[in-house]
Amino acid sequence: MRVTLAGSRHFGVKTLEMLLTHGVEIAGVVVADGDDRLAAAARDAGLNLHVQADPKVIEASEIPPDTDLIITAHSHARVSEEALAASRLGGIGYHPSLLPRHRGIAAVEWTIREGDPVTGGTIYHLAERMDAGAIAAQEWCFVVKGETARELWERALAPLGLKLMARVIDHAKTFGSLPAKPQDERFATRAPRIKAAVEA
Template identity: 50%
Template structure:
């Protein structure tokens, strides 16, 4: 059975909790300063984001504009990359494409799996980056570095069909010919 630690933390503290997939503007109190999304695949719409007086931010376990999408860590491992990282960005109408508030890289150890890379490096990096951004926002310092669309990649969910990376050229059908 999967236990949601954030939800378990919220109830005894009387902190309102709404599953991210169901989060709507009506769920966000008027005096909310910051909306923080982490380890969530739910899209937070414009009206909901607008309820935050200061910012609406999310942690993503990669280095956007690279590896936008739900399976960023799994694609990092699948592609054999040696470097990845974490990013806190401001939420916008485009998934994983908002301006970067904080970003740090980490090296991918040989033999790493998506699970141990998350547990041993990227989860704690996310906490550090979120705290840094929240500290900056509290001090009135709002960092917003635009992402380069020319460098952007979108990684589809690995368990969803069809498996397609739109930025890659299509492969020709059939075996290569002498003129290929």
């Protein structure tokens, strides 16, 4: 299984560490910023590193040959349809909500803002519409009363993402395919940046 990882920051590094110990070959690491900590970790590991030409989009030319699966981990770039087609199994990402609830960049913040007593994490298929692809794995957790978005992320949602990602990778290695359950659009909600929501 050859995986290309696209991402950034702490969660990108933690995902890379998980992949390095999970019996997959890392075809390459794609980053929007060459100074990001994921870029540094990829260099330290001697991996093929590519800095995106456009930080908002990952193109097919930026996906290494013979990639079986693209994984995004804290990447805010859209993976183009051509890039997904360049990967045998397409791509998956982690979203820190029970999709289709809280689609968007501020899912954890909206979980706290809305007072959700329960949340969770979702591994989903990358698709043209943001956070709208089929669900590959999903698990819930309680929200502790009074905790902040950062506390919820660090306590429960980041570790859950790594666990679910490993589970889906194991499935792909065993069966050569990814689980896929369509999202129920009746329950879709948006989670835009909080500042934008306040100004709207």
